[in-house]
Amino acid sequence: MQIAESFALRAVGRVESPLRSPDDAPRQADEGAPSAWLVFDSSVRDALGSVRTGDELIVLTWLDRARRDILVVHPRGDLTRPPEGVFTTRSPHRPNPLGLHRVRVTAVDGLRVQVDHLEALNGTPIVDIKPVLDQDVAAR
Amino acid sequence: MQIAESFALRAVGRVESPLRSPDDAPRQADEGAPSAWLVFDSSVRDALGSVRTGDELIVLTWLDRARRDILVVHPRGDLTRPPEGVFTTRSPHRPNPLGLHRVRVTAVDGLRVQVDHLEALNGTPIVDIKPVLDQDVAAR
Numbered sequence: 001m002q003i004a005e006s007f008a009l010r011a012v013g014r015v016e017s018p019l020r021s022p023d024d025a026p027r028q029a030d031e032g033a034p035s036a037w038l039v040f041d042s043s044v045r046d047a048l049g050s051v052r053t054g055d056e057l058i059v060l061t062w063l064d065r066a067r068r069d070i071l072v073v074h075p076r077g078d079l080t081r082p083p084e085g086v087f088t089t090r091s092p093h094r095p096n097p098l099g100l101h102r103v104r105v106t107a108v109d110g111l112r113v114q115v116d117h118l119e120a121l122n123g124t125p126i127v128d129i130k131p132v133l134d135q136d137v138a139a140r
Numbered sequence: 141m142q143i144a145e146s147f148a149l150r151a152v153g154r155v156e157s158p159l160r161s162p163d164d165a166p167r168q169a170d171e172g173a174p175s176a177w178l179v180f181d182s183s184v185r186d187a188l189g190s191v192r193t194g195d196e197l198i199v200l201t202w203l204d205r206a207r208r209d210i211l212v213v214h215p216r217g218d219l220t221r222p223p224e225g226v227f228t229t230r231s232p233h234r235p236n237p238l239g240l241h242r243v244r245v246t247a248v249d250g251l252r253v254q255v256d257h258l259e260a261l262n263g264t265p266i267v268d269i270k271p272v273l274d275q276d277v278a279a280r
Contacts (some may be wrong), residue, residue: 010235
């Protein structure tokens with residue numbers, strides 16, 4: 001089975017946020033991340049057509065300031081915790097630095113969508129948006 | 141703000157599944173998707189090091205048989221439902237065909253991880269694995 005193949009992920013938008021550097025960013029969105037605007041490329045206008053204020057969405061980003069060669073981290077950067085493989089952490093540093101952010105839409109203005117909390121730096125590329133489904137939230 | 145940039149997403153593994161064609165695949169994982177094996181590349185062995193049986197994980201895949209030029213769909217393929225922008229659906233067809241799958245680990249054997257339900261076709265590239273966090277499941 002061939003594994004080491006690669007795919008061209010395209011930015012469909014960018015994050016506009018007051019978060020300017022990794023030092024500003026909280027570790028998790030529920031720890032004080034600010035609201036942000038998602039600014040989309042006009043090429044995906046139709047994909048965005050049904051997004052409404054109040055929607056709960058999952059935003060996927062490309063964490064372009066993360067490192068791809070770090071496979072093991074101390075969770076939450078806490079050196080007193082034992083190192084862990086990145087696939088069981090939410091470290092931005094990982095082979096494919098994809099960010100996953102659950103948000104609520106607070107405003108829609110054409111290609112601009114405001115969301116309540118987003119722990120992504122200003123300028124971070126957006127690569128996909130999905131609705132939250134029951135199966136994401138229900139314990140099985 | 142420059143938007144139309146692209147990034148090289150690398151396969152870190154592949155799905156081994158009895159699902160061989162899109163016609164076999166259920167619409168959502170909670171609608172009868174079979175168990176599957178995630179088979180990882182040896183280059184990410186350390187990233188995987190802390191995955192254990194019983195873990196709840198989010199698997200991100202690259203849906204390599206999806207179309208990237210479809211921006212509007214009838215949800216669940218049901219022509220009686222009004223068309224919707226793909227960003228508010230889980231259609232595999234979308235500008236970046238990333239799949240998001242919540243799973244529970246049922247076995248770990250070196251670079252092979254078995255999961256309970258996965259609605260991805262055999263051979264689908266895996267691009268990331270993340271733990272489920274409270275913020276993913278809690279209504280805010």
